[in-house]
Amino acid sequence: MKILVTVKRVPDPDMKVRVNAEGTGIVEDNMKFVINPFDEIAVEEGLRIKEKKGEGEVVIVAIGPSVVQEQIRAALAMGADRGIHVDVDSYPDPLNTAKLLKAVAEKEAPNIVIMGKQAVDDDYGQAGQMLAAMLGWAQATFAYKVEIADDNSKATVTREVDGGLETIEIDLPAVVTADLRLNEPRYASLPGIMKAKTKPMDVFKPADLGVELSPVLELVRMEEPPPRKGGIIVETVDELLDKLRNEAKVI
């Protein structure tokens, strides 16, 4: 069983993010960067599948500048077997991300690709679906539970959908995206951290993978959300209804 897991480097969600003065991005000084939390869940799921099967390989792929090797190493320290770094100067948009991942998936031929349902930096939530479509593979997004058939031919995935859970069966290979409740990721143990140092990591440029990047999105400006205004206390239910109807216009 070969499991390909994607990880993206994102600002630590526990820290306060500030937009830079030029409005071109966030202030990165003093920021800590971590594996996108949904990707960490994806790594954990990959490791659990391998452990349950008693065999297999968990391969980590990350796209971005050389600093993303830190996040690959973090996933290797959790227990993944090897890493692939796709070396690009900046983080591509979802479509180009999917293109690069398609090339990696074709090269690696995994039984399953597990991704986070979205990255918490830009929150697009598109790369997984695009990748599945480009590969012509089945997809199961927002996974809550994943079970792999004994012969690795199928997966049964319970998905988080509006208003409940939905269970589907998909043919493998497939793309699965992890939702919050899929599992609780383990932390890297110290022996794991030491072992990760010697695990292999390959570096490819897009050209090595036969991909030419052609951005389809342009970041025009980034700004902070307006500060939240203080609440008010309404006296009566009628007043509440009136405000919801006429001021907030939500009912």
Next chain:
Amino acid sequence: MALDFELSEEQKLLKKTARDVIKQFEPKRDELREKVMKRKEFPQEVWDALAQAGFFGSFLPPEYGGTGMGLLAMAFAVEEMSALGFGNALIILTTMDALCILKNGTEELKKRFLPKIADGTYKFCFAVTEADAGTNTCRIKTRAEKKNGYYVINGSKTFITGADVADYMLLVTRTISYKEVVEKGLPKAYGLSLFIVDTKSKGITLHALPTRGIEGMNQFTVFFDNVEVPAENLVGDENAGSMALFKALNPERILAAASAVGLSEYCLNIAVNYAQERKVFRDTPIGQYQAIQHPLAEVKIHQEAVRLLTYKAAWAYDKELPPVEVGAYTNMAKYLGAELAIMAVDKAIETLGGNGFSEDYGLAHLWEVVRLLRTAPISKEMILNYISEHVLGLPRSY
């Protein structure tokens, strides 16, 4: 051009693991605080989680079940724990004792004890202080006398933290009395011997002391009445324990400094968040006033200075630099760490006003914790004595 302040990938990961391990207890923080602070029960679950992640092996070499990442690794872990408001003195004591065994113990002792420290099975306390011999260790009276493959121990120790929960104790004794050493004109520190003693040995009794300052742990007077300790539990050479002892004290001070750095971060987080929310006059958060900002900025400046000094001390220890150099950085870090922690709690309380004294805001109880740091494990005065004498080369004052 080898000066490099960048943390390695492993060090960054290690810090993250320390945070992740402790953060899993965040939802149970109130419950844990109740258990540790009010009921004075040992937080075994936190200990186990740290052990499982490999922290007790971080500073031990692989042949004894560790990962060989050095004392610096443990300093990172202690800093991160403290920054999240979790302190545990037994971690510091067990680390110092383990390193003492590693550097001075026989191969047999190392094989017997270190792997079980690395995997979290054994907890250690440390006993040097006596009622009539505090700062002046040479004057201790607890005696160890050799008899048929055993050392028989008589005497008492006081202020011994965690003697009730620890499995073993690293005990400092005299195998030649102070009187005899003085009479014979031997060096005053001669005749000290270190032992690993099972805390459940026959002849040991504990009396809890009404002391404060270490979160959730009691101090004890420990009485030794003909306690038999196997001769092979001697750490280092008989009578020559002083060098092993003085070197062993360094890790304790380095980790105390690391906990001070973390504690100051914990206080700053509480104070900064509060200052941003609290409005007293008009719609201005108090954090906008310089009177509130500047003290917190000062704490941050001191914090970075102590952090650098602490890492440097741990680095010097791991590199086995000459003892006076290790001692200098270590004592400096411990000195400034205590001052930093006191300042951080003080300024955070100032920011919170009355709420600084409310148990709900997690600051008031720290006052005793940080003040203790100025006195123990070594007092501010004795550090200044050390720097004056050993670094500045001034005549010994006492």
